[in-house]
Amino acid sequence: MRDVARMAGVSAQTVSRYFKNPDLIGLGNRERIAKVVADTGYFPNPAASTLSANRTNLVAVIVPTIDHSIFSDAVAGLAQTLEARNHGLMIATNGFSLEKEEQQVERFLAHKVAGIVLIGQHHSERTTRLLRASGTPTVELLEIDNPPIDIAIGLSNLAAARDLTSRLIALGRRRIGFISAPPEGNDRVQRRLEGYRAALESAGLPFDPGLVAGAEFRIENGARVFSQMHAERPDIDAVISNDILGLGVQLQCARLGLAVPEDVAITGFDDLEVSSILERKLTTVKISGFEMGTLAGEMLLERQSRDAIAPEVVDLGYEILWRDTTP
Amino acid sequence: MRDVARMAGVSAQTVSRYFKNPDLIGLGNRERIAKVVADTGYFPNPAASTLSANRTNLVAVIVPTIDHSIFSDAVAGLAQTLEARNHGLMIATNGFSLEKEEQQVERFLAHKVAGIVLIGQHHSERTTRLLRASGTPTVELLEIDNPPIDIAIGLSNLAAARDLTSRLIALGRRRIGFISAPPEGNDRVQRRLEGYRAALESAGLPFDPGLVAGAEFRIENGARVFSQMHAERPDIDAVISNDILGLGVQLQCARLGLAVPEDVAITGFDDLEVSSILERKLTTVKISGFEMGTLAGEMLLERQSRDAIAPEVVDLGYEILWRDTTP
């Protein structure tokens, strides 16, 4: 930078301003520096900048896994927003482990990232404490049922599941199964389960643990788990699930000769493209990971420029798409 | 760090060694420093480290989009390997634009990343030049048909498509369609198209541009494009595609009353889970993005420790899964 400054006949500080805040310097100098920069291909060293200014233009995101489209959608939205605003994105995966998440948060804070995006609101106590203490803008994505660390963007999984369950009950279903991802380490699923139970309770229906099961995100798992559940609870007349597992349930119903939605109603969650691939399209709760990621990026960057602000919660809501697998 | 050093009664350099190369210091000091570090929660500042040592423990990956599972699989493999080896991952998406890719490479090089992973081998001239000149370990993923910048890991898309086409011809198909992602900016598709043409040529079959089409990665697009193609070329008896579009083709065949594979054989590419969701499972070319990502991470980190090495090409090959949509 000093070389560039010398060639342009200005001080290093002026060159620094040229990159950070061009309208603070005079037009003549601005053009002169621009020319030298173009000629030499000079680019400021981000490490030096970070060290000196104690901040970066890097945002970090920690997702359980990138293999699931709801998360990769969110990352895609985030990446797009950040790129447009000249910020970089660091990514880490924790495989639903709060301990790994804590380590990753620690590392990212050491990197002085401009912001951190986490999935959900279930973190180790130390994670929460570190984030609060650091003052780093933080977004919790996909869940808003709890008080946020800083910013929470998403939907109430509890409300969505309660709503969905209530409507199935209103449609006359009495033996409703709940097949989801394993609830361990996945707070969203816990909240949905709560919503499901709340709806049963308000309707005066009993909660039967035999109608609840968890399985990893694979179509075949949905089929297998439903198969077992149906063997033990032949009177099951509806299944609340997600799009991947729900697809498996739907396939298994066909194999078992059960009519959908007459014998068994099925609902998904996410509105993936595959949920409408079969003849009978899956009824599902639509949420937009991409939109959440985009908004997360915008809010993080905006928060940088302001001073400490009170926590914020943004409810992006959900939409139930009633399609062919419900009556 | 100087504070930690003082508390442990050693010099800052010794503390630095404690983090970088613990076995260079004596056992007594090591324990003393460990204690102080544990008490204070001290963590070295990566920016200072980067500035001084002129290198980071960050690897960068640039993908066209993260929405497509082949890319997110690769990123997942990469992330996992890097995390295990205590390296971070920066990610950027370029939406198939070589110009954006160039800018991103430039930025990442300024960050002194320890390695860069790109998708494919189609880059701007300047991108290639910058990467070569920087000496940064570079992996090109998913394509090995061209000479690599540094390391190339993947498969020969040309060979895979030629192989597949030849076998369809051997099975008696004569009017083979080619429906893929838009070839613009996507060199993998270009190579596959070359392989397709090469196979036609060796068999003495004519190349008909009316049997070639491109569409964005959505199931419905596969259906739409096939529908048009079939309207104009009713004698089409096979389609080479990818899993998403191929699924659309398969659905459209059902709608049009065409028997699969009797009237129309269909092949995909990628072996996504959805390709085996329908009654008749899609014949497909299986490639493992996850494995490629994992290997990319390992090779990058290994290359760091050595001196300049000759370019390397790793052919991970492919496997054709003959299932129900081919005779």
Place this chain on the structure above:
DNA sequence: ATGGATAGAGTTACCGGTAACTATATCCTT
């Protein structure tokens, strides 16, 4: 004409590590 605001630019010190070198003690080897 005077005091004060504002724009544009420069000076100085510092951010927090590590490379490269030096210093010392210990242990072999011949």
Place this chain on the structure above:
DNA sequence: AAGGATATAGTTACCGGTAACTCTATCCAT
């Protein structure tokens, strides 16, 4: 016992920016 290798630790200078401050010129209101 002398010379050399090895292990361990310290010293010094520097990496490349930016914050915070100072300085000068210009403009305006009173």
